[in-house]
Amino acid sequence: MTPRQPGRMTARAALAGLAAALPAVACLAQQDGRQDGRLSGSAFMSAETREMQADDAANPGMLSVLDGEALWSRKEGAAGRACADCHSDAATSMRGVAARFPAFDAARNAPVNLDQRINICRAEKQGAAPFAWESPEILALSAYVGLQSRGLPITAGEDPRLAPFIERGRGFYSLRQGQLDLACASCHDDNWGRLLGSSPIPQAHPTGYPIYRLEWQGMGSLQRRLRNCLAGVRAEPFAYGAPEYVELELFLMTRAHGMVMETPAVRP
Amino acid sequence: MARTLINIPKQTRRGEVIEIKTLIAHPMETGFRPLANGSLAPRDIINRLVCTYNGEEVFRADLFPAITANPYVAFTTVATESGEIALSWTDDRGQTQTETVAIKVE
Numbered sequence: 001m002t003p004r005q006p007g008r009m010t011a012r013a014a015l016a017g018l019a020a021a022l023p024a025v026a027c028l029a030q031q032d033g034r035q036d037g038r039l040s041g042s043a044f045m046s047a048e049t050r051e052m053q054a055d056d057a058a059n060p061g062m063l064s065v066l067d068g069e070a071l072w073s074r075k076e077g078a079a080g081r082a083c084a085d086c087h088s089d090a091a092t093s094m095r096g097v098a099a100r101f102p103a104f105d106a107a108r109n110a111p112v113n114l115d116q117r118i119n120i121c122r123a124e125k126q127g128a129a130p131f132a133w134e135s136p137e138i139l140a141l142s143a144y145v146g147l148q149s150r151g152l153p154i155t156a157g158e159d160p161r162l163a164p165f166i167e168r169g170r171g172f173y174s175l176r177q178g179q180l181d182l183a184c185a186s187c188h189d190d191n192w193g194r195l196l197g198s199s200p201i202p203q204a205h206p207t208g209y210p211i212y213r214l215e216w217q218g219m220g221s222l223q224r225r226l227r228n229c230l231a232g233v234r235a236e237p238f239a240y241g242a243p244e245y246v247e248l249e250l251f252l253m254t255r256a257h258g259m260v261m262e263t264p265a266v267r268p
Numbered sequence: 269m270a271r272t273l274i275n276i277p278k279q280t281r282r283g284e285v286i287e288i289k290t291l292i293a294h295p296m297e298t299g300f301r302p303l304a305n306g307s308l309a310p311r312d313i314i315n316r317l318v319c320t321y322n323g324e325e326v327f328r329a330d331l332f333p334a335i336t337a338n339p340y341v342a343f344t345t346v347a348t349e350s351g352e353i354a355l356s357w358t359d360d361r362g363q364t365q366t367e368t369v370a371i372k373v374e
Contacts, residue, residue, distance in 0.1 A: 052340075055275075055289075056273075057273050057274070057275030057289045057291065058273075058275075058289060058291065058340055058342075060291060060293075060338040060340070062273055062291075063271045063273065063291065063293045063338060066271050066273075067271065214336070217296075217336055217337035217338070218337065218338075
């Protein structure tokens with residue numbers, strides 16, 4: 001036995017204290033070992049919730065994915081066409097697609113997110129009425145399309161035409177708003193890993209949307225989550241589909257560029 | 269018909285302890301949630317899950333209003349012989365949904 005070295009013991013005690021203060025961070029490093037310091041929301045979850053997400057028989061988001069799979073081949077609208085009639089097998093045609101949304105839409109000269117893209121397809125190709133925001137159908141289809149990108153890196157924001165919209169999203173992210181006068185960045189850049197109430201603040205990388213959120217006991221889109229945050233800082237949320245949300249989604253996806261897609265993710 | 273996810277090993281050895289994992293889509297309306305007009309949403313939960321193995325009951329659970337939507341229930345049993353594992357969920361409206369899975373025991 002070497003004699004006790006007070007200096008080393010102090011350092012060890014300090015490390016233990018740090019680990020206790022930042023449990024989420026400690027488990028993240030083990031989990032995906034990223035070098036650039038960016039952490040998915042799943043890194044801040046309990047081991048039980050991570051297990052639930054990883055097991056397709058326990059992940060409740062998979063129920064929505066199954067609904068989406070059925071919708072994919074259901075004939076819809078005046079054209080009587082199903083998604084599968086044009087796109088055939090989603091496993092090949094939709095591979096990596098969700099990872100690059102929101103994408104630039106030339107006809108609208110603006111970015112559209114995946115939900116909007118699905119409804120554009122419904123209106124223009126199927127002659128069907130759009131699905132309502134947050135309806136089980138739109139969440140199911142986007143979860144099913146999203147699943148085809150699971151495990152692939154996020155590639156959103158690479159189109160140069162998106163640059164001005166990304167900048168607007170970045171501006172919104174840093175804009176202090178609401179009665180609490182907080183910007184997204186105040187929590188998710190400056191204070192991530194610390195606790196808000198009893199919940200760790202994640203880095204706000206939208207890696208797994210649409211998600212099954214345990215608090216909601218159901219599926220929800222990134223816009224639903226953004227509305228939550230806006231209401232949380234006592235700001236007035238925009239209506240679903242507002243350009244501000246799409247630009248912010250685009251900025252967040254660009255910020256998470258290269259991170260791995262987890263759709264359908266489970267979040268606490 | 270509600271969507272279910274059932275995970276049972278398709279093939280196993282006699283005497284082996286197998287895990288049966290079940291998930292069913294259901295709102296599990298507690299009966300305590302007020303609607304916009306102030307009245308309470310009527311209770312509608314799955315109140316019972318029964319698992320039979322070749323007709324013999326091997327697991328039963330009573331469920332209550334505090335249980336989450338889309339309830340996940342996992343349990344174990346001993347693989348005795350090849351046959352059929354049936355899972356039945358019954359809700360407050362008296363409707364029962366049964367799903368069967370074949371299991372091969374060597």
